[in-house]
Amino acid sequence: MNIGIIGAGAIANVMLERVNHDAHENLKITNVLVRDKEKYQHLEKDFDVQLHADLDAFLASDMDIVVEAANVEVAKSVLPQVLGEKDAMLISVGALAEGKFVAQLMQIAKKHDTTLHLPSGAIGGLDLLQNAQAYGELESVKLTSRKPAASLTYETTEAEKAVFEGKAIDAIKHFPKNMNVAVILAMAGIGMERTQVLLIADPRTDRNTHHIEVKGAFGKASFTIENNPLPENPKTSYLAAISILGTLERINRNFVIGG
Ligand SMILES: NC(=O)C1=CN([C@@H]2O[C@H](COP(=O)(O)OP(=O)(O)OC[C@H]3O[C@@H](n4cnc5c(N)ncnc54)[C@H](OP(=O)(O)O)[C@@H]3O)[C@@H](O)[C@H]2O)C=CC1
């Protein structure tokens, strides 16, 4: 499968290392879209990719799927065109917080027979949420995220502090680089308005921890993911990068586990 990536930061780098350097059996990253070609010129030689700064030229390349790994604003602006031409995968899922935009993308995908894949990112358990909600039987979903204070631009040597408490829809507005997990959780479960979020800035942790509590007709579940961060961008968990790779690997399989 030929893959194009939008963005060349922490997540894109893990992908380039794992897929192209380690010579993956079925996957190859062939094209990368950036906004500053000079800054990222070295990628062409390091990873044998074609670098682009122009979306039209990028989309004209031989790619089976385009993976967005840039940011929420970029995702919002390019997704309609990308999905009109190619299958796509989105990690800045905060771009999908507004229902109207999701509906527009679904129309485009239907018209052009393309698919938008949304990996679980820095969390897990989305199979459980989707099953529990399939017949509207989920009652409550609560996410408590704890991140290093510095990565929330909340510098302090004092005790931990709650920097946000409220709905998923507002969490992503205030923290677009940290609360994509709240949006994918809401999409899998009971939506942006009913998914409750608590975000804690913790000066004593170097991990991104996400604790999820779910209640419904099935019973209740709670689980915690203690993520190691990516050194290049400590806001971002390593799991987010490998959730893209895992999802790419599973796309063409002849059997499906979970889901
Ligand atoms: N769903 C989830 O669970 C998670 C989602 N994320 C999200 O994933 C995304 C990527 O994360 P990460 O790799 O850590 O981010 P980085 O900040 O490390 O990298 C972002 C990259 O996007 C590039 N970029 C910015 N604007 C454009 C543009 N207009 N066109 C092309 N490229 C552009 C940047 O380039 P430049 O150097 O020019 O700025 C940079 O290379 C973020 O939105 C992050 O919030 C992260 C973790 C978990």
Ligand SMILES: O=C([O-])CC(=O)C(=O)O
């Ligand atoms: O990587 C993480 O732990 C979560 C994150 O940044 C996000 O959801 O935007």
